[in-house]
Amino acid sequence: MEEMKLESILLPGMSGERPVVIAGPCSAETEEQVMEAARSLSGKGIKVFRAGIWKPRTKPGGFEGIGTQGLRWLKRVKEETGMYVITEVATRDHVFEALKAGVDMLWVGARTSANPFAVQELADALKGADIPVLIKNPVNPDLDLWIGAIQRFHGAGLRRLGVIHRGFSSYDKKIYRNLPLWHIPIELRRRYPDLPIICDPSHIGGKRELIAPLSQQAMDLNFDGLIVESHCRPDEAWSDAAQQITPDVLDYVLSLLVIRNSTRTTENLTVLRRQIDAVDENLLELLARRMRISREIGIYKKEHNMPILQTPRYNEILENRTKAAAAMDLNAEFIEKLLKLIHEESAAQQMIVINK
Numbered sequence: 001m002e003e004m005k006l007e008s009i010l011l012p013g014m015s016g017e018r019p020v021v022i023a024g025p026c027s028a029e030t031e032e033q034v035m036e037a038a039r040s041l042s043g044k045g046i047k048v049f050r051a052g053i054w055k056p057r058t059k060p061g062g063f064e065g066i067g068t069q070g071l072r073w074l075k076r077v078k079e080e081t082g083m084y085v086i087t088e089v090a091t092r093d094h095v096f097e098a099l100k101a102g103v104d105m106l107w108v109g110a111r112t113s114a115n116p117f118a119v120q121e122l123a124d125a126l127k128g129a130d131i132p133v134l135i136k137n138p139v140n141p142d143l144d145l146w147i148g149a150i151q152r153f154h155g156a157g158l159r160r161l162g163v164i165h166r167g168f169s170s171y172d173k174k175i176y177r178n179l180p181l182w183h184i185p186i187e188l189r190r191r192y193p194d195l196p197i198i199c200d201p202s203h204i205g206g207k208r209e210l211i212a213p214l215s216q217q218a219m220d221l222n223f224d225g226l227i228v229e230s231h232c233r234p235d236e237a238w239s240d241a242a243q244q245i246t247p248d249v250l251d252y253v254l255s256l257l258v259i260r261n262s263t264r265t266t267e268n269l270t271v272l273r274r275q276i277d278a279v280d281e282n283l284l285e286l287l288a289r290r291m292r293i294s295r296e297i298g299i300y301k302k303e304h305n306m307p308i309l310q311t312p313r314y315n316e317i318l319e320n321r322t323k324a325a326a327a328m329d330l331n332a333e334f335i336e337k338l339l340k341l342i343h344e345e346s347a348a349q350q351m352i353v354i355n356k
Helices: 031-043 069-081 092-100 116-125 143-155 183-191 201-205 208-220 247-256 269-303 311-327 332-354
Strands: 020-024 048-050 084-089 105-108 133-136 161-165 197-199 225-229
Touching: 020 031, 020 247, 031 048, 031 069, 031 247, 048 069, 069 084, 084 092, 092 116, 116 143, 133 143, 143 161, 143 183, 161 183, 183 197, 183 269, 197 208, 201 208, 201 225, 208 225, 208 247, 208 269, 269 332, 311 332
Parallel strands: 020 048, 020 225, 048 084, 084 105, 105 133, 133 161, 161 197, 197 225
Antiparallel strands: none
């Protein structure tokens, strides 16, 4: 898949300078809302306008998109502002309708990219089309599944391909709406150094105040661009209101970005430090999950009148984990200290539960 480069997804007049920015509301709600957002974003220099026409919602009953009529609004955006337009497609019919309406770029959503049957249907529908397609990571953290989706489009003859990193779903409570798990797109870049990677800080963060730091982190990791949800009145948005920002705020966020002239090698200190940041975030998420399980164990012990300290189990953990650590070239003494601290906190969490 060596043909896929940033230049391949750029349209005439788009700069290849980082970051390539795609922006617009989560959903096309009304013609007036679409045009107001487009005019404002165009005035800020944004070249590509995004808006969801068909919205796959987790549960029925929510706003599931305005449908095909919204494509006429995107066409009007092109005519009146000169912007390019991009929307999500999830079915063969979506592809046909979008191409017929002159949509310039397409993206494939996380729920769709997780389904090889759906991906193949889209790839077959797009055979012969000369259009940039951006593929979001699957909802679950499976790099091979993500690569498989890319390969299906590539196998259908599409060469103007890129990916969108929007984070990964998780059951546990967390800082982000979707876990960044930066090591996954980093590994994707290692395997395909020229593949364009766009970051979606809106979906990763889930909260507008996280868009700026996530955008900077993406730039520090040498991502090629950003796709940001921007609405003129975010609090009134019909979908994902909490993660949208106004065009003025977007302009401010972009003005603060520091774009470093770094290479794509892991020898770059900034990139290495950002990888450390990503690993630390994962460690915190895992510790939070472990403490949740500890509290559930505390409930079980309370219901069955069991003591908190189970010495044989504790000894088993120390022995097995230190052996596993040694096999991973980790310092056994350090791991033993770490495990003791974690065990102490787990016992404290269980004590809180039992004494309630």
